[in-house]
Amino acid sequence: MKLRNVFLSGVFALAMPMVSVAETANLDQLLNLVKEGQARDNAAFEQRIAEFQGSKAKQEQLVREATAERDRLEALSADKEAQFRDNELIVAEKQAQLNDRLGSLKELFGVLQQVAGDTKSVFEGSVISSELPGREAFLTDLIRVAGATSELPSIEQLERLWFEMQREATYSGRIASYRADVVTPSGETTQQQVVRIGGFNAVSDGKYLNWDIESARLIEMDKQPGARYTDGITALESASGSELTGFWIDPSRGQLLKIMGQSPELGDRVDQGGVVGYIILALGAVGILLAIWRMIVLNIEAGRISKQMKTETVDEKNALGRVMAVFNANKKSDTETLELHLGEAIAAEIPRLTRGIGWIKIISVVAPLLGLLGTVTGMIDVFETMSLFGTGDPKLMAGGISQALVTTVLGLVAAIPCVFLHTLTNNRSRALIMILEERATGILARQSEQQQAKAA
Incomplete structure (x- = not known):
């Protein structure tokens, strides 16, 4: 350290002579x-x-x-x-005093609260609320008051509860007409004239209405039940005074109508049969029309034959007249030759009398087979659906099952009348053929007797 100080002092001593006077002034x-x-x-x-x-x-x-x-x-x-x-x-003491003074009234208010709650549920689900909207609002306040410990229901509230319950019972036995908001299937809300039948149903413009609890509005059913149930709506809407008219009511307040509306009608049933179902119906229609045509032709022919049987004048516009014309043309022939000519004439008439009857029989046989074909294809669709989606949801398999059953029904519906009509037309034609054969046999018998008399 001492050496360092000596070194620094020496350095400063050497440096001092080198500093100028001006620099000294700056340092000061x-x-x-x-x-x-x-x-x-x-x-x-x-x-x-x-x-x-x-x-x-x-x-x-x-x-x-x-x-x-x-x-x-x-x-x-x-x-x-x-x-x-x-x-x-103090509050506990006062509460105890209140409970002592209330006594049985406390239980009464509990029952009142329960009754008010039940009545509110009835009002919310009743179609009468479409005519008397907002009547369940006061019940909410009454339920709150009846359930509170510091507030008691007033006499006016109790009387109104009794009045509303009585009014519900009274209106349930009336048929009323009034204007109300109706929601159409398209979603639009319009003011319509509504006819209410007690607490069961409401109708408007010839259609059934349902009371929707959630929206508290009348909703027109998007799919109405069959005409059997809707025909009386117009008569009911136009009835007045003490006029009586028949009408279908739904005691379940709309549930049965919904189920009936969802039930498929005849056209829906036919659609479920698919292409096979329409083919079966077409064949059945052809068979029925063919049978009707043949019955008309055979009945006309039977009338002509019956007329021909009453006269000896030959009319070749009927089968018997043509057979008799053959006889007249071969009177001089022997019995065997005449028999051959008459047999030929009868054979020529058989196709005219049995024309088209065979097709009716074919249709009666083919229609059930087509129904069986539709059943098989429908079951194939069912099994394909089961392999893809399993068996958890029966609705997924309903389409194939419906096709399977409907085509079977359609096949039977087409076959049964065709079988009956085939039997009817066939018997009718055979009866006419039997008349021709009987008449031909009689002619041969008379011809044979005459030839034997001449020979004798």
Whole structure:
């Protein structure tokens, strides 16, 4: 260390001769500036020390004030807690006095609350609310009041509850006509004239309406039941006074109508049969029309033959007349030759009398086979659906099962009348053929007798 000081002093000693007079003056100024800055810093420091001492006293004063406020609030809190405990005892005592004075009325208010709740449910699900909207609102307040311990129902509320219950029973036995909002299947809400039948059904413009509980509005059924049930709506809407008219009511208040509306009609049933079903119906129609045509032709022919049987004049516009014309043309022939000519004439008439009857039989046989074909294809669809979606949802298999059953039914529906009509037409034609054969046999018998008489 000493060597370092000696070295530095030597360096300064060597450097001093090299410093000029001007540089010395600058160093003195710098030294003065440093002294002045140090003096200012000392003054600021002293000032801050004084301010800190002053604020410390102020902070101690604030702490004392906060402590005093805390003590005051703690005392106030203790007073309030004591007052709260006293009030709790007073409230419990008063509540006990109230319960003692209420006695059986408390149970009555409980029953009143239950009755008001049940009545509210009835009003919300009743179609009468379409004529008397908003009547269940006061029941909500009554239920709240009846369930409260600090508030009692008023006489007016009790009387109104009795009145509304009585009015519901009275309106349930009336048929009323009024205007109300009706929601159409397209979603539009329109004002319509509504006829209400007690608490069962409501109708408008020839259609049934359902009361929707959630929206509290009348909704027109998108699919109406069959004409058998809707025919009486128009008569009911136009009836007046004591006029009586028949009408179907739904005691389930719309549930049965919904089920009946969802039930497929005849056209829907036919659609379920698919292409095979329509083919079966077409064949059945062809068979029936063919049978009707043949019956008309055979009946006309039977009338002509019957007329021909009553006269000896030959009319070749009927089968018997043509057979008799053959006889007249071969009177001079021997019996065997005449028999051959008559047999030929009868054979020529058989196709005319049996024309088209074979097709009726074919249709009666093919129709059930087509029904069986539809059944098989429908069951194939069912098994394909089961393989894809399983058996959890029966609705997915309903389409194939419907096709299987409907085509079988359609096949039987087409076959049964065709079998009956084939039998009828066939018997009719055979009866006419038998008449021709009988007449031909009689002619041969007379011809043979005449030839034997001549020979004798």
